[in-house]
Amino acid sequence: MNVRETVSGNESVELRRPAEVLDALVLGGGFGGMYMLYRLRELGLKVTALEAGSDVGGAWYWNRYPGARCDVESLVYSYSFSPIIDAEWRWSERYAAQPEILRYMSFVCDRLDLRKDIHFNSRLASARYDKETNLWTFVTEGGDVYTARHFISSAGPISAPIWPDIPGRESFKGELYHTALWPRNEPDLAGKRVGVIGTGSSGTQLIPLVAEQAKHLTVFVRTPNYHALANNRPLTDADQERWGHMRDSVRRRLRTWEILGSGDLFMSEEELATRKHPGDHYTAEQRREILRRRWEFGGAVMPRAFADVMTNEAVNEEICSFLREKIAEIVKDPETAEILTPRTFKFGTKRICVGTNFYETFNRDNVEAVDVKANPIERFTEKGVVVGGKEIELDVVICASGFDAVTGALTVLDIRGADGQAIKDVWSHGSETYLGFGVAGFPNLHMIGGPGSPSVLVNVVMANEYQVDWIANLIDFMRRNNHQRIDVDPDAQAKWAQTVRDAVKGTVLENAESWYVGINVPGKARGILAYAGGIANYIKACDAVAESGYEGFRFS
Numbered sequence: 117m118n119v120r121e122t123v124s125g126n127e128s129v130e131l132r133r134p135a136e137v138l139d140a141l142v143l144g145g146g147f148g149g150m151y152m153l154y155r156l157r158e159l160g161l162k163v164t165a166l167e168a169g170s171d172v173g174g175a176w177y178w179n180r181y182p183g184a185r186c187d188v189e190s191l192v193y194s195y196s197f198s199p200i201i202d203a204e205w206r207w208s209e210r211y212a213a214q215p216e217i218l219r220y221m222s223f224v225c226d227r228l229d230l231r232k233d234i235h236f237n238s239r240l241a242s243a244r245y246d247k248e249t250n251l252w253t254f255v256t257e258g259g260d261v262y263t264a265r266h267f268i269s270s271a272g273p274i275s276a277p278i279w280p281d282i283p284g285r286e287s288f289k290g291e292l293y294h295t296a297l298w299p300r301n302e303p304d305l306a307g308k309r310v311g312v313i314g315t316g317s318s319g320t321q322l323i324p325l326v327a328e329q330a331k332h333l334t335v336f337v338r339t340p341n342y343h344a345l346a347n348n349r350p351l352t353d354a355d356q357e358r359w360g361h362m363r364d365s366v367r368r369r370l371r372t373w374e375i376l377g378s379g380d381l382f383m384s385e386e387e388l389a390t391r392k393h394p395g396d397h398y399t400a401e402q403r404r405e406i407l408r409r410r411w412e413f414g415g416a417v418m419p420r421a422f423a424d425v426m427t428n429e430a431v432n433e434e435i436c437s438f439l440r441e442k443i444a445e446i447v448k449d450p451e452t453a454e455i456l457t458p459r460t461f462k463f464g465t466k467r468i469c470v471g472t473n474f475y476e477t478f479n480r481d482n483v484e485a486v487d488v489k490a491n492p493i494e495r496f497t498e499k500g501v502v503v504g505g506k507e508i509e510l511d512v513v514i515c516a517s518g519f520d521a522v523t524g525a526l527t528v529l530d531i532r533g534a535d536g537q538a539i540k541d542v543w544s545h546g547s548e549t550y551l552g553f554g555v556a557g558f559p560n561l562h563m564i565g566g567p568g569s570p571s572v573l574v575n576v577v578m579a580n581e582y583q584v585d586w587i588a589n590l591i592d593f594m595r596r597n598n599h600q601r602i603d604v605d606p607d608a609q610a611k612w613a614q615t616v617r618d619a620v621k622g623t624v625l626e627n628a629e630s631w632y633v634g635i636n637v638p639g640k641a642r643g644i645l646a647y648a649g650g651i652a653n654y655i656k657a658c659d660a661v662a663e664s665g666y667e668g669f670r671f672s
Contacts, residue, residue: 126408129259137161138264140591145234146174148270148564148580150221151195154228155588159595164262165230166254172225174272176217181295182302183321184214187382187416187470193577195221196367201227206356210469211348211415214528216598218312228489235260243267245407250601254561265600266591269357269526270564270580273646276524280313280517280635284496288505293323293513294323297520305329305512311501313493314516315456317342321443322516324473325450327483335478336488336501340456342439343469347414355382370578372652380417387413391420394666395431398422403431407438414469417466426464426623435463453478462624465632467572522645523547533558534603546641548613549604551658553587556604560586562587568616570654571646572632579651583672586658590666606651608668615657619649640642 141151145167156163161277186193190207201224206217225231226506239257245267247252254262277296279285285292291303295318310324310330315337327333327516356528368380380388390398390406398406403422410417418435419425426430440457447453456478477483500510520527523566527540534557542557549555549600552569555560564583571579594602620626634640661667 118518125643129257131259131261132144133261136162137251138164138262138669140266140268141166141252141262141264142268142270143219144174144270144272144275144564145169145172145225145236146176146272146275147221147268148575148584149174149375150225151197151581151584152226152229152268152564153230153233153268156583156591157233158259159592161591162596163183163233163346164264165234166238166240166262167234167236167496170236171218171265172230172234173218173220174221174270175274175296176221178275179296179298179318180214180218180300181318181322181516182300182325183294183323183471184295184318185316185321185346185348185471186212186217186575187468188575190216190362192370192381193217194573195224195577195581197581198224198228209348210349210581211346214582224497230634238615239614240529242532243528244520244532244536245534245561247534247559250559256508266560266562266563267464267663268564268587269566271525273522273525273565273576276520276528278517278520278524280493282313282496282501282532282670286416287498288496288500289392289511290439290497290500290510292421293514295319295514295516297325303512304661305474308333308502308508308512310438310512311336311510312514312516314338314518315469316404316516316518317467318509318518319516320516321471321513322471323483325472325479326514327477327480330512331482333483334510335483335485336493336503338488338492339457339460339466341466341469342418342436342458343471343474344418345414346470346472347412348472360474367578370575370651371582371655380413380415380420382469383413383417391423393422394424395422395428395434411442414470415510416470419464419468426625427490429462429624431558432463432624443475446479452485455487462627465624465628467632468628476616518631518636519638521600521634522565523634523640526563526566531561533561544641546613546643547645548609549611550609551661552647553583553590553658554602554604554609554669556606556609559601559603562590567645568612570651572646572648574613574651582651582655582658584657586662591668594671597671601672602666603670603672605668605670612668615649616644616647619647620644621650 139161140156140163140167144150149165153165156642190212195201241257242255244253252267254265277294309332310326311334313336320343408423410421443457444453494502500508530537547567549568552566564580633642633644
């Protein structure tokens with residue numbers, strides 16, 4: 117019998133009870149969720165995926181703002197598990213734009229016949245574990261109810277957008293957009309006064325295209341970031357042929373941290389070799405030449421210029437100085453250049469931006485940079501925003517204000533463990549996990565890209581594939597051994613949490629002031645959200661746990 121119940125504080129809806137108990141429910145239809153669905157289906161399990169959007173894509177479904185583009189090279193920002201997909205898909209550009217990435221994911225979904233097991237337009241509201249039945253019960257905002265043995269979250273590390281903490285937003289009478297909630301129907305910005313709040317990855321990709329449309333563009337700059345030229349280009353037949361020959365070896369190298377594939381895929385062996393040596397292996401002139409060549413090559417390749425970029429403050433500062441000089445060279449107005457110049461943090465402690473014509477855009481007559489570090493935006497008004505006591509009138513405001521990263525996708529949901537505890541409360545003092553996979557007190561919960569995993573610090577697709585395979589093997593192990601429940605040992609979780617903290621000691625990340633440590637969200641516990649010890653060390657640790665019979669987990 118169906119009943120009515122209040123869901124997520126909204127008006128009550130009729131709950132539609134399930135006809136069967138699933139082996140697993142997968143949350144999310146992005147890269148991780150799609151592959152997880154495929155792997156569990158291959159094991160012969162009954163599995164369903166829930167996706168809030170109307171199609172697959174995850175972050176690439178929602179982040180459809182002008183200029184949205186991957187900052188990892190397309191050829192390695194793709195699945196590696198299927199020779200069929202490799203053979204049938206061809207990327208068109210070095211750095212794929214959002215529409216092409218979405219087409220790729222839709223192609224994979226159709227090619228593997230995944231759609232039949234994905235419920236679209238299904239936003240999860242709550243998930244509760246019943247320790248008497250060892251089952252999870254899920255309720256969507258629309259009132260659909262599912263019951264499953266395993267709960268696998270692939271909600272995504274950047275899927276909970278946050279608005280800027282500026283009073284009066286609801287009073288603004290113009291058009292208001294968030295880059296991560298971009299409308300399907302493209303807004304017309306022609307002839308309008310547009311303001312952009314935020315100069316992170318999304319903002320720096322968006323700004324050059326908005327400037328081409330708007331009558332006037334005002335960019336509100338609080339903390340300028342380091343920005344690298346993408347030097348994007350079409351992929352040639354020669355590129356495709358070379359990729360066919362080197363694909364397997366590159367993918368092996370990706371898992372050993374020799375390269376990350378976020379810009380250095382087609383670098384020469386000589387250029388790649390510099391990352392094996394510390395900065396002082398070279399003279400000052402040689403270091404500058406290495407940085408010059410990497411700048412011209414394009415992409416996020418500066419972090420791997422030398423072996424000690426993240427541990428040697430002098431080498432790190434040398435890169436900072438080099439990039440500051442580039443800003444001064446490109447931006448013609450010295451005052452504007454200074455507003456866009458980072459001076460308060462180490463290189464690599466914020467996500468490095470990659471794009472096209474960002475700095476050049478500020479040489480346009482219709483573009484203005486406003487320093488809101490010295491004079492913060494005071495409030496929204498009906499006509500715009502107030503900065504330094506002066507109202508700046510705007511027709512459109514675009515917020516590129518980021519995300520409650522890594523944990524936010526789960527803490528916004530009502531997820532309760534074996535004793536009724538909410539995950540948002542458990543993580544209120546720090547987001548501890550075991551290997552990034554599980555959380556003590558939440559049996560049969562498995563996370564892809566969760567806190568304590570490499571997550572946003574590595575090639576996300578590659579990391580997702582590894583984690584999916586690991587989770588699939590774990591669930592298969594439980595099935596073969598007749599285990600219905602798996603719990604995380606709190607001591608093992610505490611030990612891994614310390615390992616995550618130790619990984620940033622002695623690096624510039626130790627004193628990071630960015631969303632990497634959660635400071636962009638008021639009230640969020642400060643702490644490094646992702647494991648920064650490298651994908652190779654992470655794989656080694658996880659493989660060792662699996663080979664030991666999953667030490668640190670308790671089965672029943």
